[in-house]
Amino acid sequence: MPWVLRGLRDGVVTTSYPRRADPYADGFPGTVKPLGHDPILDGRTVEDLCPTGAIRTDGGMLRVDSGRCILCGRCVVQRPDLFGWTPGSETARLTRDALVVPELPDTDDAVEQLRAELAARTRMLRRSVHVRHVDAGSDGSEEWEVLALLNPVYDVHRLGIFFTASPRHADVLLVTGAGSHGMTEPLRRTLEATPRPVVVIAAGVDAASGGLVAPGYAVAGGIATLLDVDVWVPGAPPSPFSLLHALLLATGRIQR
Amino acid sequence: MSVSVLRWPGTEQVTALAEELDQRIAGGQRFAALLGRGNPATGTVLSALVAHDGGVTPLSAQLPAGVTHYPSLTPQLPAAFWYERLIHDLVGLVPDGHPRLDPLVLPHREGGExxxxxxxxxxxxxxxxxxxxxxxxxxxxxxxxxxxxxxxxVFESVEYLVETPGEDIPHVRIRPHAKHRGLQKRFEGLDVDDGVLLAERVEGVASVAHALAFAHAVERRAPLPQAAGLVRALHAECERIANHLDVLGKLADAAGLAVAAARFGLHKERVLRLVGALCGSRFGRGVVVPGGVSGLPRLPADAVSNELDRLQRGIDGDVRALCDTPSFLDRVRTTGPLAPDLAAAHGALGPVGRGSGCADDARVTRPYDAYRWLAPPLVPVRRAGDAQARMQVRIAEIETSFHLAHHAVGDLADCDTDTLATELELSAGRSVGWAEAPQGEVVYLLEIGADGRICYCAPRSASLHNLVLFPATFVGDILTDFPFNEASFGLSIAGVVM
Structure with missing residues (x-):
């Protein structure tokens, strides 16, 4: 009995997202964005600022690859004139290229095509989605953020999203980690055991590109070499709102 | 000694190392790690770390080129059991006389790269x-x-082989190698600013503690600005609170207490949001830099204090209710017993050790940063050694963590905050750094090369040191006790296999 009353103690703490905007989600420093064009920094290129090579200067155009950015903020601190934080948690994308800010040319068309193809594939599972998480070499923090989706603040059960113990019941594979060689085979067998249609989400920069962990003798440098990825989530680790955005995007319940 | 020299030529220094370890342990010091480096073809080094009041001392033994075998330390020093397996996996040295040289992080056959x-x-x-x-x-x-x-x-990848006649668990074998990421090698060639970022990713749920241990190794006890020490302590204590809440939530979940699990999940989310508001990262990443910290908390002192108060009130009530729920206590009491003499012989760390009578806490015995002048935390110790004892230790630690965090915030408001980091003179050489993570003491053995870059870095998490004790705690337990044992250990596999 005391637990029933304790459960009522703080009233409703659950977010209304995606029905309504959430101030925490909108204010979260989710990505780094280039602000200017100057690619020269005291004789060194700005690319050297980044420990994971996320900064590109193609043809004077400054770009940040969120799929590599570990959000350390070094570029923002050292060159606040060139880089700034972009608040917002709706950071998941349908192609690897779409993680680059500002957008690469032709990304939009590719995304539209993928969106249509994914929507056709996932039409059957829109209101009830079962997610199987697989750790393919994470640092452990990603699991905390995935588990947070089940706490009362995010409470994904209200959206018909459930975590399942068996890949046999799964519609979505949520994969974290850089793709350690030791997980290649377990990951392949998990995918094989999952019924079709299946949506694969690469959760976090480690899963997208290997992040700071790659290159190395023991990791693949992202899971895309191990299986086909449908949705990409940046962040190190991705915040729970970004993961929720990815799940909604994966099932066509949100458009961008 | 003469026998081993005859049988293992070139290993005189290992024999001397074993003797010195023996003497130091007999004198009350604690064996903390055994680490290896190099290639048997060109020469290798074995380094033992010994923890004592005031510091951690590295002791080394060189093996000349061509020496591939040495007399195992494990028969005399059981705590070296996993370390020698790790060295066999990564360096390729074979400890002769090791009781079971199974692969640990990198299964390979002789002759492989x-x-x-x-x-x-x-x-x-x-x-x-x-x-x-x-x-x-x-x-x-x-x-x-x-x-x-x-x-x-939703778990980290690890394979437990539960050997059972049906219900009892006579033995559990642990195979953590699936998520080995090769981080030791990844450190090599990085500068220390990138190195601290990688250290944060060795064990992501203890990012701050790993960054601290790494930074301490770089700093070699150079004096830091007072404000930097306080910011570090504030973040380290918030991390401890979040980790301990995670364990409480998992224990409640294992017992099927849905409301309790939800309540602790809510508290943990609030702690992570507070940390995010303080520094921009929910895991305190980017706060610790070699030489100090990257910035001050981004919230005013009274806002932090108020939020800490609100959190503590909410947590206190739920903890009391949890410790008053008989159906829950029945599941943790006498579950997963770790005998105090085994814990002491192994040098068990953190809440796992403190639940079985080992009082060592780096914040008290080897204080660093603000712990040098903040009132030392009371170290809660229980002797029962069961899951309940480990839980009681964590509950008491949450309280002291709030206390320390409050103090750090208060002192920060009164101290000079113009300088947050000192310029470090990096010089080539080897050093050790340590910090008390929520899981127990983290130690880094670091070597900086002549070019100022990392040429060797061996992190040793408490998770690695403690996990080997896990199979010893199933005496009298059955399969349905497994989640309680696991949650009460509160370890991260990422930190075990690196």
């Missing part, structure tokens, strides 16, 4: 060779339940 941390060269790709793993079950009616590496629920 190895990473050789600290040696020149960088292998492009090494696949784990699972044929090197033994498959054996002994005893009438015994069978093995393989559990993992993809487990039921």
């Amino acid at each position: 190895l990473p050789h941390p600290g040696a020149a060269g960088r292998p492009a790709r090494i696949e784990p060779d699972e044929r090197a793993l033994p498959v054996e079950v002994h005893g009438p009616g015994l069978f093995t339940i393989p559990h993992g590496p993809v487990r039921s629920g």
